[in-house]
Amino acid sequence: MFDIESQKERSLMNKAIRDFFDSRDYLEVFTPTLSPDLIPEPTIQNFETRFINEFEGSLDMYLIPSPEVFMKRLLANGFPSLYQISSCFRNSEQLGLIHNPEFSMLEYYTLGFNEIDSIALTEELLRAVKRPQTPSYALPPFITMSVSEAVKAYSGVNLDDNQEYERLKESAEKLGLYVPNGESWDDTFNRIFINFVEPALPKDKPVVLTDYPYQIDCLAEKYQDKPYRHRWEMYINGTEVANCYKEETSKEVTKTYYEKEYEKLCLQRKESGLPIPKIDPAFYELNIPSSSGVAIGLDRLLMCITGKAEITPLLLFPLSDMIQNGL
Amino acid sequence: MIKAGQIDKGTALLIKGQPFVCIDREFVNPGKGSAFVRLKLKSPSTGQVLAETMKSQDNAEDITVEDKDLQYLYNDGTNFAFMNVESFDQIEVPMASFPDYEYFMKEGETYRATFWEDQVLDIIIPAKIVFTVAEAEEAVKGDTVQGATKYVTTETGLKVRVPIFIKQGEKIRVNTETKEYLERVNK
Numbered sequence: 001m002f003d004i005e006s007q008k009e010r011s012l013m014n015k016a017i018r019d020f021f022d023s024r025d026y027l028e029v030f031t032p033t034l035s036p037d038l039i040p041e042p043t044i045q046n047f048e049t050r051f052i053n054e055f056e057g058s059l060d061m062y063l064i065p066s067p068e069v070f071m072k073r074l075l076a077n078g079f080p081s082l083y084q085i086s087s088c089f090r091n092s093e094q095l096g097l098i099h100n101p102e103f104s105m106l107e108y109y110t111l112g113f114n115e116i117d118s119i120a121l122t123e124e125l126l127r128a129v130k131r132p133q134t135p136s137y138a139l140p141p142f143i144t145m146s147v148s149e150a151v152k153a154y155s156g157v158n159l160d161d162n163q164e165y166e167r168l169k170e171s172a173e174k175l176g177l178y179v180p181n182g183e184s185w186d187d188t189f190n191r192i193f194i195n196f197v198e199p200a201l202p203k204d205k206p207v208v209l210t211d212y213p214y215q216i217d218c219l220a221e222k223y224q225d226k227p228y229r230h231r232w233e234m235y236i237n238g239t240e241v242a243n244c245y246k247e248e249t250s251k252e253v254t255k256t257y258y259e260k261e262y263e264k265l266c267l268q269r270k271e272s273g274l275p276i277p278k279i280d281p282a283f284y285e286l287n288i289p290s291s292s293g294v295a296i297g298l299d300r301l302l303m304c305i306t307g308k309a310e311i312t313p314l315l316l317f318p319l320s321d322m323i324q325n326g327l
Numbered sequence: 328m329i330k331a332g333q334i335d336k337g338t339a340l341l342i343k344g345q346p347f348v349c350i351d352r353e354f355v356n357p358g359k360g361s362a363f364v365r366l367k368l369k370s371p372s373t374g375q376v377l378a379e380t381m382k383s384q385d386n387a388e389d390i391t392v393e394d395k396d397l398q399y400l401y402n403d404g405t406n407f408a409f410m411n412v413e414s415f416d417q418i419e420v421p422m423a424s425f426p427d428y429e430y431f432m433k434e435g436e437t438y439r440a441t442f443w444e445d446q447v448l449d450i451i452i453p454a455k456i457v458f459t460v461a462e463a464e465e466a467v468k469g470d471t472v473q474g475a476t477k478y479v480t481t482e483t484g485l486k487v488r489v490p491i492f493i494k495q496g497e498k499i500r501v502n503t504e505t506k507e508y509l510e511r512v513n514k
Contacts, residue, residue: 043361092362094354180385187382190360195380198357218359233358243358 006314009306013129013298014085017106020128021083026108029084031070034061037280039069039219040262045091047101048275062277063089066295067107069283072247075109076286083108085298092274095320097310098239102319104298113292115220115230115246119144119208122234122242122294126206131305137204137237138304146211147193147228155196159189159213163227185215199238207235217261219254220245236304244294254284331364332383339441339448341388345370347377348441348448354383371448374424390443397440397450399432412437420447430485431456431503452503457512458482463495 018028036059038046047063064070067086074082088105095101110118123140130139148159155175162168165185172179177191201207211228212220220231230246248254262279269276299311312318317327334340338349347368355363362383369376381387397409397418406419407428422429431452432438441449458481476488479499487501489508498512 041359043356043359093356097353099354178381178385187361190357190363191380191382193360194355194357194363194365198355212358216359240358 002316003313006302006306006308007316009131010298010302010314012131013302013305016129017083017085017125020125021108024081026081026083026110027079029071029074029079029082031067031074031084031086033064033087033089035064035069036061036278037069037283038062038065038277039283040258040265040277040279041065042261042265042268045093046275046277047089047091048277060278062275065090066105068293068295071107071109071293072288073283073286075111075291076288081108081110081291095323096312096318098300098303100299100311100315100318100320103311106296106298106301107293109247109291109293111289111291113246115210115232115244115292118244118292118294119210119232122244122296126305129301129305133307134305135237135307138206138307140206142206142208142234143202144208144210147197147209147213148211150197150201150209151192154200155192157192160227186213186217189213189215198235201235201238203237206241208232209235217257218245219248219257221248222253236300239300239304240297241300241304242294242296244292246292247288247290249288249290251284251286254288258284328386329389330383331366331381331385331387332362334364334366334387334389337441337449339390339392339443340368341390342368342377342379345372346390346443346446346448347371350376355380371424371446372421374426392441392443392448394439395442396437398437399434401434402429402432407432409438409440418447420450425450428452430481430483433458433483454503455500455509456503457498457500458485458487460489460493460495460497460499463489463493 044065046065049061051059051061066088067084071082071084085104085106087102089102091101093099093101110121119142123142126140151157151159157171162171168185168188169179172188172192175192177195179188179191210232212231214222214227214229218231220229222229232244233240234242258279266276299314302314303311308314312320334349334352336349336352340347347370349366350369351367353365355365363380364383366379367376368379396412398412400408400410402422406421409418409420411418428450439451440447460479461482463479464477475491477491478486479489479493480486485506487506487508489499493499493511500509500512502509
């Protein structure tokens with residue numbers, strides 16, 4: 001059944017987003033969804049396809065899991081603050097409820113901002129897209145707390161005292177969790193997070209969790225004086241909706257990230273037989289200016305501002321339906 | 328052994344020596360983290376529901392189960408009594424393990440059941456069942472509003488909302504999952 005109302009709502013939301021950024025002098029950009037290389041992210045599975053050309057040579061290409069790989073190249077080439085609404089693709093995720101392999105993503109980068117500035121900007125954005133029917137759980141003000149505060153409050157584990165792996169494993173086991181030998185710090189942390197923290201987060205207002213552990217490797221800058229990163233995630237009504245970094249600018253750190261994560265990715269994908277995307281070494285030679293980038297899943301945001309419990313009714317052609325019933 | 332990510336609804340597992348059946352599963356991907364799966368597991372002997380969250384690469388102990396056809400005989404308020412249609416053995420299953428199943432148990436009807444050794448882990452209720460209307464309110468005269476409905480009770484005690492033209496003694500087909508009326512059966 002096609003839901004015309006939710007299409008109107010989506011159109012209004014996208015217009016409100018464009019008005020919001022245009023009035024603040026952000027440049028809207030339109031970058032490809034097919035890319036010959038990706039940023040290595042071992043936990044995100046990719047869609048692979050092939051460009052066939054007998055004159056120029058054929059080439060494996062990938063559907064982007066996020067437009068970051070292009071938008072950062074633009075920032076490094078002198079573009080102003082940017083935003084984009086694009087289709088993104090993640091493979092191997094569960095269908096239905098809050099996942100569809102093809103989804104709509106809003107990504108915005110603000111020059112000179114840190115991740116805390118992005119919280120205020122995102123609060124204003126949520127005010128700009130709100131609708132008369134938007135439930136109060138999707139409206140500012142946000143509840144902001146650090147990951148370590150949340151972990152302490154909901155599991156009793158003090159992350160500052162659990163930086164050594166053996167300590168963290170012990171803490172997880174004391175909570176009754178099973179931890180196999182040889183697991184990494186971030187995997188054991190996620191066991192605690194998924195079991196105790198995520199389900200307990202407040203649901204009456206959007207929650208912004210700041211300062212993620214540095215052990216979860218990503219291109220968010222690491223703090224000089226504490227074992228965390230300049231990164232936050234936003235949860236609305238228990239669903240993860242946004243992710244934000246103060247972007248890494250050091251070529252050396254980016255190169256180390258690329259090499260380490262790509263090695264991990266190749267190892268995992270060889271075992272699972274899933275596509276191994278290419279990476280481009282020129283990416284870590286880019287002069288990326290200081291900025292903060294936010295990515296928001298727009299199907300989930302629309303679900304929240306219209307007070308729905310899942311994204312499937314908001315999609316005209318959810319993949320789960322196409323698989324089950326055909327078009 | 329089975330990877331947690333491969334556990335599906337209906338998969339039977341051994342947890343601390345006790346059999347459990349997965350009744351719901353949901354994948355969760357923490358931002359930039361490995362995939363996890365949230366499982367809801369039910370103990371067929373006690374009805375206890377357990378929530379387990381595992382990394383999709385974790386190992387779980389799965390058990391081999393077997394499907395057998397059972398004919399429903401009666402319930403005594405505590406147990407359902409069935410007969411194995413192949414061996415003619417009589418089997419008792421605690422009603423507490425299968426709450427609300429009594430509304431879908433029709434005398435003489437055959438149900439597929441999942442066994443682990445001698446224990447019934449699951450009873451499969453067909454998606455649609457034909458019931459006889461045991462009690463029906465009389466339609467109110469003059470009530471001609473389109474789509475008007477009333478409640479009837481089936482021979483198994485299930486209350487179903489039906490169109491007002493349905494009478495006592497008639498047969499109706501019901502969606503067992505939503506407990507919704509589907510159609511009148513004329514045969």
